[in-house]
Amino acid sequence: MRQLRQVNFYYDVATAVALAVDSIRAHKLRSFLTLLGVIIGVASVILVGAAIDGLGVYAENLTAKAFGSDSYLVAQIASVGRLTRRQLADKQRRNKRIRPDDIAYLRAVTGDGIMYSAYAQRFDDVKGENQVYEGAVILGASSTLPDMRDIPIAEGRFFTETEERMRKPVAVIGVDIRDTLFAGSSPVGRTIRVSGVEFTVTGLLERQGSSFGRSLDNPIYMPMTLYYQLYGSQKGAAVFGKARPDSRLTMDAALDTTRAALRSRFHTPTGQDDNFDTLTPDSVRSFVDQILGVIAAVVVPVTSISLVVGGIVIMNIMLVSVTERTREIGIRKSLGARRSDIMLQFLTESVILSLTGGIIGLAAGALVSTGLSALFGATLKVTVPYVLLSIFVSSAVGIISGWYPARRAARMDPVVALRAE
Numbered sequence: 076m077r078q079l080r081q082v083n084f085y086y087d088v089a090t091a092v093a094l095a096v097d098s099i100r101a102h103k104l105r106s107f108l109t110l111l112g113v114i115i116g117v118a119s120v121i122l123v124g125a126a127i128d129g130l131g132v133y134a135e136n137l138t139a140k141a142f143g144s145d146s147y148l149v150a151q152i153a154s155v156g157r158l159t160r161r162q163l164a165d166k167q168r169r170n171k172r173i174r175p176d177d178i179a180y181l182r183a184v185t186g187d188g189i190m191y192s193a194y195a196q197r198f199d200d201v202k203g204e205n206q207v208y209e210g211a212v213i214l215g216a217s218s219t220l221p222d223m224r225d226i227p228i229a230e231g232r233f234f235t236e237t238e239e240r241m242r243k244p245v246a247v248i249g250v251d252i253r254d255t256l257f258a259g260s261s262p263v264g265r266t267i268r269v270s271g272v273e274f275t276v277t278g279l280l281e282r283q284g285s286s287f288g289r290s291l292d293n294p295i296y297m298p299m300t301l302y303y304q305l306y307g308s309q310k311g312a313a314v315f316g317k318a319r320p321d322s323r324l325t326m327d328a329a330l331d332t333t334r335a336a337l338r339s340r341f342h343t344p345t346g347q348d349d350n351f352d353t354l355t356p357d358s359v360r361s362f363v364d365q366i367l368g369v370i371a372a373v374v375v376p377v378t379s380i381s382l383v384v385g386g387i388v389i390m391n392i393m394l395v396s397v398t399e400r401t402r403e404i405g406i407r408k409s410l411g412a413r414r415s416d417i418m419l420q421f422l423t424e425s426v427i428l429s430l431t432g433g434i435i436g437l438a439a440g441a442l443v444s445t446g447l448s449a450l451f452g453a454t455l456k457v458t459v460p461y462v463l464l465s466i467f468v469s470s471a472v473g474i475i476s477g478w479y480p481a482r483r484a485a486r487m488d489p490v491v492a493l494r495a496e
Contacts, residue, residue: 092423096427098396099427106428109388109389109392109432110428110432111432112382112385112386112432113382113385113436113472114432114436114439115381117433117437117439117469120375120378120436120461120465121436121440121457121461123375123378124375124461124464125455125457127370127371128458129455130370131367131456134359145325145326146223146224146315146317147326147333148316149352149353150173150313151170151352152352155358155359166352169350170352172310175312178191181336181337185333185336188318188319188322188329189316189322190222190316190319191217191316192218192220192223192299193217193314194220194299194314195215195299195310195312198213199211199213201252201267201268201269202256202267202268203256203267204265208251208252208255208293211252211269211293214294214302215299215301216302218235221233222317223316226247228279228280229250229279230261230278231263231277231278231279232278233278234246234278238298242304244273244275244301245275245298246274246295246297248262248296249293252267253279262276263276267295270305272305274295299312317329326355334349386472389428389473389476389477393425393477393480394479394480397421397483408487414486417481420481421481422478422481424477425474425481426470426474427473429472430469430470433469434466436469
């Protein structure tokens with residue numbers, strides 16, 4: 076008996092699918108126009124999802140370049156997000172500046188297990204071979220920085236510890252600086268002038284592109300000792316820290332060690348917060364995830380409005396279809412079709428329409444995302460959650476939109492239906 080019920084169920088579903096497909100094929104143009112709303116809605120959701128996830132990947136890559144995989148930053152002010160004026164003033168008043176003596180103290184006390192690199196930046200003009208590059212990013216750093224974060228060198232090398240200690244005027248430059256000052260030719264071994272001092276170029280960075288319209292290819296790295304000599308150390312600096320590979324310290328343990336050393340250095344009372352800021356890759360990622368979550372919560376429902384419009388269109392077309400096929404419904408009922416059979420027929424047709432539109436919209440959104448990524452170098456990533464969301468929503472739209480027309484068809488009086496012209 077149970078097997079018989081299963082056979083009857085499969086037969087009913089197969090019959091409903093066959094009737095639905097025949098109806099769709101009989102009205103190809105109308106069916107396609109009906110699908111447009113769902114296609115556009117699903118494609119919009121896929122594109123928005125790809126853009127949001129792409130932003131996440133882009134932010135992850137920027138974080139990896141800024142911090143490396145397991146390094147951290149210590150500074151007077153180091154925070155993600157925008158600070159209010161009051162918050163900024165409070166931090167400037169309470170937190171200590173990290174000066175050269177403080178960095179030397181960290182190296183002396185914790186340097187066996189942790190490597191450090193001072194880090195500071197400002198903007199300045201750069202001259203070379205009768206050309207000037209305005210507003211280059213001047214970065215003071217230690218020779219250990221490439222061991223702590225990603226600094227890809229395309230040509231030449233980074234400066235050494237000896238050059239840093241002896242305050243050698245050497246520099247590593249970005250592609251934009253090379254293109255402006257040396258017309259695209261190799262800059263290694265040639266000289267540039269920064270703040271009246273001639274530097275010998277030892278390395279050229281790989282092309283980094285841009286971030287939110289700002290070029291990432293205009294930095295000039297110089298030894299921190301020389302940076303202090305040119306611009307002074309009154310404003311302090313930031314410090315990158317990373318556990319040495321042979322120390323077996325985790326990033327959190329290394330950060331705790333650095334914090335304890337600085338608290339002792341700055342005489343921070345027990346029980347009070349640190350009078351300096353720390354920043355880790357995880358805190359940056361958490362902040363980015365929060366921002367992207369807010370964007371998704373606002374934008375995705377807005378783009379889904381077009382799916383509601385598509386659902387209304389499907390409902391209207393299904394009502395028209397029920398009216399057109401009133402006599403067919405009467406004949407099926409007179410031959411023994413149950414209410415559930417009629418309802419299943421029209422509900423299946425609605426679901427097939429919306430699901431087909433969802434699949435086409437999914438393919439269209441993926442193709443557009445791929446095309447935009449290829450043409451403009453944009454970071455668009457189609458991910459499984461948004462694919463499943465689009466399929467689920469399009470199926471739900473079909474069920475919701477087809478329910479009322481199917482129910483109306485199922486409740487028709489067969490005698491009245493047979494009288495219809």
